[in-house]
Amino acid sequence: MPDAAAVVEPPRAASLLTPDFMAKLDALGIVSRKILAGKLRGERRSRKKGESLEFSDYRNYSQGDDLRRVDWSLYARLERLFLKLFLAEEDLSIYLIVDGSASMDFGSVNKFDYARKVAAAVAYIGLANMDRVSLGVYANGAEHLLPDQRGRKQVFKLFDFLGKLKPGGPTDLQGACRRFILRHRRPGICLLLSDFLDPEGFESPLKALAAARMDAFAVHILAPEEVEPVIAGDFLLVDAETNEKIDVTASRRLVENYQKTVRGFCSSLQQFSAARGVAYLFASTDLPFEALVLNYLKKVGLVK
Amino acid sequence: MKFLLPWGLLGLLALLPILALYFLKLKREERIVPSALLWKKVIQDLHVNAPFQRLRYSLLLLLQLLLVAVLAFALARPFLAYAGARGRATVFLVDTSASMGTKDGSPDGQRTRLEQAVLDAQTRIDEMDRAAEMRIVAFDHEVRQLTPFTGDRVLLKEALADLRPRDVGAHAQEALEAALALADERENSEILLLSDGAFGPLDLQRLLGEEGRVTNLENLPLTALKNKLRFVPYGKEETDNVGITRIGARTRSYREKETEKDKVETQLFVQIENFSSQQVDTILTLAVEGFRAQTKVVKLQGRPIPSLRGDPAEEARALEAARSEEVFLLKDVTGLVSVRLTRADTVLDAFPLDNEAQAVIGVSEGTRILLVTNGNYFLEKAMTAMRDAIVAKRPTAAFQSEWDARGAVSLEDYDAVLFDGVAPSEWKDGGAVFLNVLPPLPGFKEESQTLAWPKTRIVNWKGEHPVLRYVTFSNVLVMKARPWSVPKSAAVLVEGQESPLAVCAETDRLRAVGVAFDLFESDWAYRLSLPLFLRNAALWASEVSPRRRPSALHTGEPLVIPPVATAPTGTLVRPDGRKEEIALSPEHKTFVKATDAAGLYLLTGLPGGAEAQFRWAVNLADAGESDNARRGAIRLGDQELAATPAAIAAKREIWHWLALAAAGLLMIEWLVYHRRLGL
Numbered sequence: 001m002p003d004a005a006a007v008v009e010p011p012r013a014a015s016l017l018t019p020d021f022m023a024k025l026d027a028l029g030i031v032s033r034k035i036l037a038g039k040l041r042g043e044r045r046s047r048k049k050g051e052s053l054e055f056s057d058y059r060n061y062s063q064g065d066d067l068r069r070v071d072w073s074l075y076a077r078l079e080r081l082f083l084k085l086f087l088a089e090e091d092l093s094i095y096l097i098v099d100g101s102a103s104m105d106f107g108s109v110n111k112f113d114y115a116r117k118v119a120a121a122v123a124y125i126g127l128a129n130m131d132r133v134s135l136g137v138y139a140n141g142a143e144h145l146l147p148d149q150r151g152r153k154q155v156f157k158l159f160d161f162l163g164k165l166k167p168g169g170p171t172d173l174q175g176a177c178r179r180f181i182l183r184h185r186r187p188g189i190c191l192l193l194s195d196f197l198d199p200e201g202f203e204s205p206l207k208a209l210a211a212a213r214m215d216a217f218a219v220h221i222l223a224p225e226e227v228e229p230v231i232a233g234d235f236l237l238v239d240a241e242t243n244e245k246i247d248v249t250a251s252r253r254l255v256e257n258y259q260k261t262v263r264g265f266c267s268s269l270q271q272f273s274a275a276r277g278v279a280y281l282f283a284s285t286d287l288p289f290e291a292l293v294l295n296y297l298k299k300v301g302l303v304k
Numbered sequence: 305m306k307f308l309l310p311w312g313l314l315g316l317l318a319l320l321p322i323l324a325l326y327f328l329k330l331k332r333e334e335r336i337v338p339s340a341l342l343w344k345k346v347i348q349d350l351h352v353n354a355p356f357q358r359l360r361y362s363l364l365l366l367l368q369l370l371l372v373a374v375l376a377f378a379l380a381r382p383f384l385a386y387a388g389a390r391g392r393a394t395v396f397l398v399d400t401s402a403s404m405g406t407k408d409g410s411p412d413g414q415r416t417r418l419e420q421a422v423l424d425a426q427t428r429i430d431e432m433d434r435a436a437e438m439r440i441v442a443f444d445h446e447v448r449q450l451t452p453f454t455g456d457r458v459l460l461k462e463a464l465a466d467l468r469p470r471d472v473g474a475h476a477q478e479a480l481e482a483a484l485a486l487a488d489e490r491e492n493s494e495i496l497l498l499s500d501g502a503f504g505p506l507d508l509q510r511l512l513g514e515e516g517r518v519t520n521l522e523n524l525p526l527t528a529l530k531n532k533l534r535f536v537p538y539g540k541e542e543t544d545n546v547g548i549t550r551i552g553a554r555t556r557s558y559r560e561k562e563t564e565k566d567k568v569e570t571q572l573f574v575q576i577e578n579f580s581s582q583q584v585d586t587i588l589t590l591a592v593e594g595f596r597a598q599t600k601v602v603k604l605q606g607r608p609i610p611s612l613r614g615d616p617a618e619e620a621r622a623l624e625a626a627r628s629e630e631v632f633l634l635k636d637v638t639g640l641v642s643v644r645l646t647r648a649d650t651v652l653d654a655f656p657l658d659n660e661a662q663a664v665i666g667v668s669e670g671t672r673i674l675l676v677t678n679g680n681y682f683l684e685k686a687m688t689a690m691r692d693a694i695v696a697k698r699p700t701a702a703f704q705s706e707w708d709a710r711g712a713v714s715l716e717d718y719d720a721v722l723f724d725g726v727a728p729s730e731w732k733d734g735g736a737v738f739l740n741v742l743p744p745l746p747g748f749k750e751e752s753q754t755l756a757w758p759k760t761r762i763v764n765w766k767g768e769h770p771v772l773r774y775v776t777f778s779n780v781l782v783m784k785a786r787p788w789s790v791p792k793s794a795a796v797l798v799e800g801q802e803s804p805l806a807v808c809a810e811t812d813r814l815r816a817v818g819v820a821f822d823l824f825e826s827d828w829a830y831r832l833s834l835p836l837f838l839r840n841a842a843l844w845a846s847e848v849s850p851r852r853r854p855s856a857l858h859t860g861e862p863l864v865i866p867p868v869a870t871a872p873t874g875t876l877v878r879p880d881g882r883k884e885e886i887a888l889s890p891e892h893k894t895f896v897k898a899t900d901a902a903g904l905y906l907l908t909g910l911p912g913g914a915e916a917q918f919r920w921a922v923n924l925a926d927a928g929e930s931d932n933a934r935r936g937a938i939r940l941g942d943q944e945l946a947a948t949p950a951a952i953a954a955k956r957e958i959w960h961w962l963a964l965a966a967a968g969l970l971m972i973e974w975l976v977y978h979r980r981l982g983l
Contacts, residue, residue: 103338111338171339197339226338236332239340246340246347247332258346265342 016120016159021290025121028294028303029129030094032189032215057085091150093134093188094126095214097180098162100139101171102241103197107223109285112167115193115221118283121293122191123158125303127151134184135161138176140169147183170241171198177205181212189302190214195221199242202269210276217279217302220269224286227262231255308957312379318372326365367973371966378962393437393453393490396425397483398467399476399499401444402859402924403932405469406500406655408540413654417538421498422464424536424952429460440464441486443479444900445472445860453490470900471657472860473926476503476938480511480533487532494532496951500539501935503928508941526943534951539934543579544651546586546604547658547930548643549627550575551923553665553855570665572632574643578604579626579931585648590632593639601648602628638665640904640919658930662904662921663856671846672696672717676703677724682823683739686835687722693842700726719846722838725822733813733867735845737838740786743818745809747791755802760785760821764799771808771817771840772797775833782828785821808844812892813867815848817841856921863896863905863920870911879903879922 017025061070061081071084096119104112119135126133127149135146135158146161173194190209196202196218209216231250238245248254266282273280279300283292297303307313337343398421407413409420429438432455440450440463450463480497487493512526555570578584583606590598605625634641642662653659671693677683678700687695696718698706706714707728715721720735727741736743742750760782766772777798787803790796797817798806808817823829857863868874869890876884879901886907888894899905899922907918924930937944950957 106338195338197341199341223338226342231335234332236334237340237343238334238336240336240338242340244340244344246343248343248347254346254350257350258342261342261346261349265345 016117016163017124021121022124024290024294025124026128028125028298030092030122030126030131030189031301031304032092055084055086058082059085092126092129092131093184093186094122094131095180095184095188095190096123096133096135097176097190097192097194098135098137099171099173099176099192099194099196100137100144100165100167100169102168103171103195104221105167106240107225107285109223111195111221111223111285114283114285114289115219116162116165117289118219118221118292119191119193120159120162121289122297122302123149124155127155127158132188133158136176136180137162137165138172139165139167141172142169143176143179145183171195172200173198173202174200174204174208177208181208181214185212187213188215190216191219191302192216193219193221195226196265196269203272206273206276206278210278216277217281217300218269218273220266220280220282222262222266222282222284224284227284228259229255306383308381308383310380312381313376315376315379316373318376319369322365322368322372364973364976367969367976371969371973374962374966374969378959378966381957381959382962383957392433393439393487393493394428394432395439395441395483395487395493395495396464397479397495397497397499398422398425398440398442398464399444399474399479399497400442400467400469401474401499401502402469402471402657402926402929403474403500403502403655404538405471405657406539406543406545406932408543408654409538416469417500418467418469421536421538421952422467425464425496425498426461428952429457429464432457437490439486441479441483442467443474443476443482444470445475447475447479447482449482449486470859471902471924472900473858473924473929474499474503477506477510480506484511484529484532494534497533497535497938498538498952499535499938500932501535501537501938501947502932503938505939505941508943511940526940529940530943530945533945535938535945535947536949536952537934537936537947539932541934541936542581543655543931543933544582545579545653545655545658545930545932546584546645546647547577547579547655548574548645548661548923548925549577549658549927549930550629550925551643551661551663551856553641553663555665555855567636568638568665570634570637570641572634572641572643572663572665574630574632574661575627576602576604576630576645577627577927577930578606579933581606581608587646587648588630589644589646591642591644592634592637594642597634597637598632600630602630604628634665640664640921642921655930655932657902658924658926660902661856661923661925664904664919664921665855671719671843673842673846674698674715674718674721675724676700676721676726678726680724680823682829682834683722683724683838686838687842689835690839690842693846700724719849720842722842731814731816733848735815735842735848736817737841737845738816738818740819740822742786742788742820743807743809743816745794745814745816747793748809748818749789751787751789751803753787755785755787755800757781757783759800759802760805761801762798762805763801765806766795766797769795769797769808770844771837773836773840775837775840777833780826780828780831780833782821782826784825788818788820808841810848813848815845817845856923856925857899858926859900859902859922859924861899861922863899863907863918863922865894865896865907865918867891867893868910871909873909874907874918875909877906877908879905 058071059082061083065083069083071082074082098115098119100112104115123133123135130151133149135149137144144165146158149158173196177192192205192209206216206218233250235248235250236245237248270280281296281300293303398418400418404418404421405416407416409415409417415423432438434455437453437455438460439453440460442448442450451459454460483495487495508526512529550573552573553570554573555568572590574588576586576588584604586602586604588600588602589596604627605622607622607626608619640662642660645659647653673687673693673695675683675687675695675697677697684697703726712732715734720737722737722739723741724739725741727738727744730744742748762777762780762782765777782800782805785800785803785805788807790804790807794807794809796804796807798804803820805821806817806819808815828834865874865886865888867890868888872888874886874888876886876896878884886894886896902922902924905920905922910917935947937946
């Protein structure tokens with residue numbers, strides 16, 4: 001198990017998402033639950049008045065206004081100049097924060113692999129819709145950033161970036177989120193893909209995301225071996241991140257208690273998220289990630 | 305607490321490896337988990353919820369240490385000085401009956417059961433506490449208190465050392481009753497019954513006394529009895545004994561021709577039994593006065609050992625097959641007849657006492673009856689019908705002249721005399737039947753006038769008396785009778801309306817039966833009851849005859865010497881050759897007790913030489929003693945008291961309790977190990 005990451009070949013760009021799947025993703029778009037200000041003109045409606053085809057309002061003409069926007073038919077009727085205002089179309093910032101700590105390098109279906117596939121899929125949807133996608137992966141104690149990618153052309157660059165990363169090192173979700181938010185101040189949709197097994201707790205990073213007015217999604221990825229461990233007898237459990245060792249005589253009762261603790265952990269994470277407007281999504285790696293993206297992300301309203 | 309095997313305590317060293325194992329960490333399989341975060345949380349929760357977790361962990365160690373310690377203690381065979389408990393009083397009830405002489409007391413067969421019991425008791429006396437008291441009571445067919453309660457070890461040990469098995473049966477009931485009474489002299493007393501248990505079931509009610517009348521399962525006196533009484537068994541559970549369990553001779557005198565002298569034909573009955581579980585071939589040898597006369601080979605089946613006996617019917621069949629009754633027919637043989645039983649195989653008999661039995665067949669054996677009559681057809685017919693007696697007839701005149709000349713001596717050849725209408729002037733010893741004449745005994749009187757019907761109506765008769773066995777008077781009518789008045793010592797056999805019609809009297813030396821009417825004044829002569837009555841009366845009266853002695857006695861039965869007028873003393877020679885001067889009485893029978901050794905007893909020193917001496921054959925002939933397999937329990941009514949062989953041991957070992965505790969600890973440890981929550 002410790003060598004699971006070594007055994008699993010780093011997926012090549014193309015192997016992250018299959019063409020068929022990408023074709024399915026083409027039909028989807030990222031939906032924000034909030035109307036967020038974009039930087040460039042993009043493909044989505046904005047609170048700002050802009051140049052889209054969608055009528056928004058009229059206002060009085062003032063000197064200097066573009067005469068092309070004057071509603072001449074209204075002038076003919078009222079003999080006054082009005083400007084016809086349309087809704088602006090803006091781009092959307094999509095932030096993907098992927099936990100690449102050693103704890104993610106686990107499971108028969110590798111959690112990190114799973115997380116980056118989900119990230120790849122969401123990024124693909126974003127890029128395909130001309131959204132601004134920023135990716136931050138925190139592995140081996142370092143940040144690996146791929147900021148502000150826009151346009152379909154960036155897909156393979158992003159895939160390559162994701163494919164080259166190897167998980168490792170301790171979990172520091174709080175630091176990762178804070179640093180990421182400092183760099184990306186524009187509110188946007190933010191997906192945090194992690195197992196949330198942070199010794200410092202999951203509260204601070206979620207608070208930080210909520211405070212940054214992000215439309216945040218906490219995707220909680222756990223391997224089924226973590227949720228329902230098959231273990232009996234005397235073991236020395238070694239923490240993959242901290243090397244901390246714990247003597248355990250795994251009796252049935254102990255395993256039951258563990259399962260209860262895991263359920264309690266998930267539940268508290270969900271409650272905490274809900275309280276701060278963060279959408280929570282539990283993903284066990286035995287759920288095919290395609291199903292997660294196509295079905296579950298739809299359900300929580302991230303894509304449509 | 306002391307130890308029989310202190311080296312066993314070395315087992316405590318096994319505690320060290322256990323401790324070492326606990327100090328060494330368990331080599332656990334390493335397993336990498338993505339995060340120990342949740343596991344730590346689980347264990348923290350358990351610590352919070354299970355405050356005794358740490359204790360439980362060390363409980364396992366504690367249990368293991370305790371287990372090893374207990375096992376080590378058990379190996380060292382600890383014992384409690386139970387026997388020497390302070391102030392404890394012990395009654396040793398030692399069985400000295402014949403079966404205790406069986407030579408299988410020790411495993412090597414070198415000691416008899418009694419020797420082993422004495423040895424054990426002496427060992428226990430050696431180890432008794434200073435404040436403890438003991439008392440020795442021996443029993444066989446009688447109970448003997450050998451010492452009072454005492455702490456004097458020398459006295460106690462000497463009393464035990466003098467004990468020898470006696471050739472008698474065991475009367476355990478009396479012994480236990482006595483022992484219980486003796487034990488009650490001290491509080492906190494116990495009775496150790498040192499025996500092989502070869503005796504019958506005991507009467508629980510009698511043992512419990514008045515308090516035990518209410519019997520139920522939770523009978524307190526019974527529990528107290530069982531707590532007080534310990535049965536320490538000796539011998540082997542299975543015996544290989546075969547023995548003679550009964551001997552008896554029946555003698556018949558006969559005359560082939562009138563002119564010939566009387567001849568004696570004797571049937572000697574011998575019962576032999578096999579008490580082992582194996583089939584045994586035996587050889588039965590008969591010797592007359594030491595000369596071998598006849599030999600028989602008898603095959604006896606085995607019987608189930610006492611502890612395995614079950615179904616009563618099957619058991620009875622098995623017992624029947626293991627027993628044989630042999631009859632030797634001896635013609636014209638008188639004197640000492642001995643029967644010897646030997647095994648055809650080479651097995652050494654551990655109990656040789658019952659292999660030989662003797663009987664004395666006297667010259668004058670057989671009942672001889674004299675009929676004194678002037679001629680009575682019915683009487684003569686009835687008497688000659690008696691096949692087991694020789695009846696002689698003498699006319700009244702001839703008898704009277706002989707009586708006048710010689711007195712009582714003229715009747716010494718007869719066991720009983722039947723007087724028909726005539727009586728001698730006095731009757732002092734021997735048996736007599738007086739028909740239609742007043743018995744010449746003190747206190748008997750006759751009124752002058754004769755009673756006539758209906759005053760002679762038969763009112764009642766004593767059917768249970770041996771003289772009236774099978775006799776009924778319901779169809780007898782008496783027309784005339786003599787009115788008798790009889791002393792209180794006499795028993796009225798047939799009661800008439802006004803006067804007794806038949807009486808009997810009995811003293812040490814005489815037995816007399818009187819009939820107060822003439823046969824011809826009644827219809828009795830035509831009834832079947834007449835010959836039966838005459839036969840019963842003659843045989844009953846003849847039992848008192850000085851000529852009659854049993855052919856073989858049981859050990860413990862007294863020797864009865866008839867009144868001897870010729871000498872004031874005699875010399876009794878016992879089977880072991882010891883001689884004893886015995887005072888004899890011309891008037892009364894002399895009883896000699898202490899016939900507790902089997903063999904031939906001889907009374908010599910009487911005038912008349914060898915002809916005049918008395919001989920008695922005394923045999924064990926007791927199936928209860930011959931069945932000498934050690935019993936696993938003694939039966940107290942419907943209850944059982946199981947044998948506790950360890951009760952004699954001054955050391956009461958407790959290793960089995962420790963072993964039991966170890967097993968319990970092992971179970972608890974297993975439970976704790978599997979139920980612990982895990983660390």
